[in-house]
Amino acid sequence: MRKNHGWAAFWQKKQYIIAGTLVILAAVGMTVLYSRGQEQERKQLEQEIAAEMDTENQNVAMEEETEADQVASILKPQTQSTETAEVEKESEEADSGQEEVAPTGNTSQALHFAAEDGILWPMEGNVILDYSMDSTVYFATLDQYKYNPAVIIAGDVNSKVYAVAKGKIQSIETNEVTGCTVTEDLGDGYLAVYGQLKEPEFAVGDYVEAGHVIGYVTEPTKYYSVEGSNLYFELRKDGVPVDPIEFFE
Known part of the structure; x- marks a missing residue:
């Protein structure tokens, strides 16, 4: 009877060890799975952040380009007006100079001597x-x-x-x-x-x-x-x- 009782105690102890080992393995497995899950979530989150940043950069670039086009469209007429004014000014100065030296030119003039x-x-x-x-x-x-x-x-x-x-x-x-x-x-x-x-x-x-x-x-x-x-x-x-x-x- 003592022999049977000892064997039962040994077997029960072994079962505890196996159960404990399984619990440990399960815990380790869960930890690994949890870590992998976190890694995947982290990677997915990084990808989402990167995608959002790319989208934001594209939006900013488009806005800057639009603003640049608007500024150019505003400044272009002013530049053209300035250039036109300068050309007209040069033309007026040239005309003024021609008026001052008109006698040296070949413009036809009626001659009359009194x-x-x-x-x-x-x-x-x-x-x-x-x-x-x-x-x-x-x-x-x-x-x-x-x-x-x-x-x-x-x-x-x-x-x-x-x-x-x-x-x-x-x-x-x-x-x-x-x-x-x-x-x-x-x-x-x-x-x-x-x-x-x-x-x-x-x-x-x-x-x-x-x-x-x-x-x-x-x-x-x-x-x-x-x-x-x-x-x-x-x-x-x-x-x-x-x-x-x-x-x-």
Whole structure:
């Protein structure tokens, strides 16, 4: 009986051990399952957060792009207006500049010379040879008497020579007697001829106003070497020389 009782006690103890072991294993299994479940939930949560962040970033980017487009649409007309205003301003300045130098352009203008209004002196200086078509005058360089269709005005080299009246540059020629010679059409058959020049400021076809610089006095030609540097000035009416002195203001 004692033997049976001992065996029963042993078997009961073994059953306790097995039951305890199973409980432990079950607990471990539950822990593992719980940990795996938490890991899966954590991963799923991270994925959801990442997806939400991507969506939010996309929304922000779209909003920024929309705002940028709106700003660009607002600023573009202003920029265009500014550019247009600048172009118009430059055009106005160019027009203003053209108005100031209009006499140097080739714009067609009606020419009219009022003889009674007279002409300006083309240069400051003493008249060393008078106009004379009725009688001859003495030319020192040539050592002879001859008619003189112009007035010869003494002046230093580089002295400025001015337009005597409003007109149009008809020709710029060079000859051995008067050197570089500029002819200005004053209108109504009148021509002003400027000789012994250099560096003419205008081109053929340009319009000039009275007082504009036509050019500068240069070294005299061999025909006026004794007289020295000077301006040769001739005034013609219908191709015939007239006395400039009678027209000078």
